[in-house]
Amino acid sequence: MTEELVIMRDRQAVTTSLQVARDFEKNHKDVLKAWKNLAAQNCATKNMFVEGTYVNRGKEYPMLYMNRDGFSLLAMGFTGKKALQFKLKYIDAFNQMEKQLQQQKPLSLPEQISLIAKGYENLSADVEDIKNRMGLPSNMALAFSKKRNAKIINVLGGKKSNAYCDKNVRAKTYRALFSSYRETFDQDRYNDLPMKDFDKAIDFVNNWYPPFELQQEIQQTNAQLAIV
Structure with missing residues (x-):
């Protein structure tokens, strides 16, 4: 369930408006409307959401990717026992995904340079092999x-x-x-x-x-x- 709630996109833990609408039993258009209201109230929310699209029956429709902060704001108004359960599940899913990201140690500059150099070496070897x-x-x-x-x-x-x-x-x-x-x-x-x-x-x-x-x-x- 955790993998379905939160995904990794551009090295960031996010969920989607489609997933939120499905889990909280909302119409997707209402979730998008709630986001628009948030964006109208405070432009700072633009860093929490990224617009995207999905295809259904050959047609393209708008959707959203949102990080932990975006989800927290959007789901704040969702009430009821079931809503609370899903909020907790999403929080746990974000925690686990972000923990995985933190464990992925970023490459140091020398390591990056070495990786690039290795890529050039492999490319040169491929070109030389073709010439041979x-x-x-x-x-x-x-x-x-x-x-x-x-x-x-x-x-x-x-x-x-x-x-x-x-x-x-x-x-x-x-x-x-x-x-x-x-x-x-x-x-x-x-x-x-x-x-x-x-x-x-x-x-x-x-x-x-x-x-x-x-x-x-x-x-x-x-x-x-x-x-x-």
């Missing part, structure tokens, strides 16, 4: 592709070179680069590269050169006279 497992997103894959193509063009001597225009030589060069890439990063596709290795892959492309035999073939192809 996730392949390249489209923007990074495109950047890598451009870097790779630029390297191939440079190695072949430019887009107007004989080696670049020779589809066979150009295909050999792409295959050679990918073979070295697969051996270095243990990946069967460029886009499967983990995000964490992106910078390493860019450095790999920048520093890559074809094997000696292929370099010789490229030089020989570029040395050939163009057929007029």
Whole structure:
């Protein structure tokens, strides 16, 4: 019964106008009217009540949350033996809930800072885990592709070179680069590269050169006279 009479809201023990109306056998609208009369008489009561809403049959209606002081003022005018019994039960419920709140020791500033830091650490760990497992997103894959193509063009001597225009030589060069890439990063596709290795892959492309035999073939192809 105690748990039904008083609840915790925003770290404060409160009850509701709906609960009060039900227990004291009042119409809910009369409880709200009594609150309005209290508010009209003294504006200090505004800190004792918080307006809220509840839904009944798909429609929204007003209700109140009230702390111990608000309940005491509101229930002051409720008379009769049954009313007295419920007042005592509410007082006991407030006492128990507030005792629970007092037992919840607030965190010290160092503890709060430590908790926040731990949250950042966990977030960083989650981000790092994603980077470790996730392949390249489209923007990074495109950047890598451009870097790779630029390297191939440079190695072949430019887009107007004989080696670049020779589809066979150009295909050999792409295959050679990918073979070295697969051996270095243990990946069967460029886009499967983990995000964490992106910078390493860019450095790999920048520093890559074809094997000696292929370099010789490229030089020989570029040395050939163009057929007029």
